[in-house]
Each structure stands twice: as structure tokens, then as C-alpha cells.
Amino acid sequence: MNLYHYTGITMLHGTLTSKGINRGYLQLSDGKMLYGHSWYTTSPLPYGHGLSDGTEILNQSDKDFAIRAVGKFALDTVHSLHNKRLIRLSVDATWLKQQEGFYSFRQLLRHYVG
Known part of the structure; x- marks a missing residue:
């Protein structure tokens, strides 16, 4: 079975030149950020996952989240998010x-939440 990971052009370079899809982040419902984990889906289409398409105009809450997720330079050159629906x-x-460090979502929650 294939799983899919969607990304944008600007993030693809980092994926291809690093050890793969390993620099993602997840946000738990309590707002805690988990780094080093990535989302995968069984859906062959990028719609309905909350992925940005690059047309969003960010409000202050969106900007604050982008800075928390990616770092203080997240918004230096853009006023919206990257289109993460372009590349599957x-x-x-x-x-x-079978990869070292793999956690299923259930294992991930148990690992971090308890």
C-alpha cells in the first residue's frame, strides 16, 4: 500500500537533499509542537487535508503559528503560505x-501524550 506526503516546491529541495521526509511537525490539540514527524495519508488527492494552496492571506494567528512551526524566518519573503498541494x-x-524511528499515529500519541 502506498502512503502519500504532499509538499511544495520550496520544501522539496530540503527533502531531496536531506534524509528524506524527516523534518515535519505536528501540532497536538493542546498546542504543543512535535518536530521530526511527518504526516502521511492514504488519499491520492491533496484536498481535504487542510494543506495550504498559496493563496491564503495570513492573519496574526496564522503568522504566529507559522513562526512557532518553522521559525522566526518563516514569513520573511512571503505574505502567504506555500502551495503544499503541488507535489505528491x-x-x-x-x-x-521498517524505518528506525517510525511511529504509527497511535504510538506517537502514546509516546508524547502518555
Whole structure:
């Protein structure tokens, strides 16, 4: 089974020149940020996941989140988010589960939340 990870052009370079899809982040419902984890989906389409399309005009809350998620330079050159619907990376689920540091979502929550 394939899993998919969606990203934008500007983030693709980092993925291809690093150790892969390993610099993501997740936000828990309490606002805590978990770094080093990435979202995957079984959906072959990028719609309905809350991914930015680059047309959003950011309010202050959006800007604050972008800075928390990516760092203080997140908004230096853009006034909106990148289009994360442009590129779909396919990952074999069986292979992914064998990688060091892999957590299923349930394991991830147990690891961080308890």
C-alpha cells in the first residue's frame, strides 16, 4: 500500500537533499509542537487535508503559528503560505514501518501524550 506526503516546491529541495521526509511537525490539540514527524495519508488527492494552496492571506494567528512551526524566518519573503498541494511523494507503507524511528499515529500519541 502506498502512503502519500504532499509538499511544495520550496520544501522539496530540503527533502531531496536531506534524509528524506524527516523534518515535519505536528501540532497536538493542546498546542504543543512535535518536530521530526511527518504526516502521511492514504488519499491520492491533496484536498481535504487542510494543506495550504498559496493563496491564503495570513492573519496574526496564522503568522504566529507559522513562526512557532518553522521559525522566526518563516514569513520573511512571503505574505502567504506555500502551495503544499503541488507535489505528491509516494512512500511504500511496509518500507516506512521498517524505518528506525517510525511511529504509527497511535504510538506517537502514546509516546508524547502518555
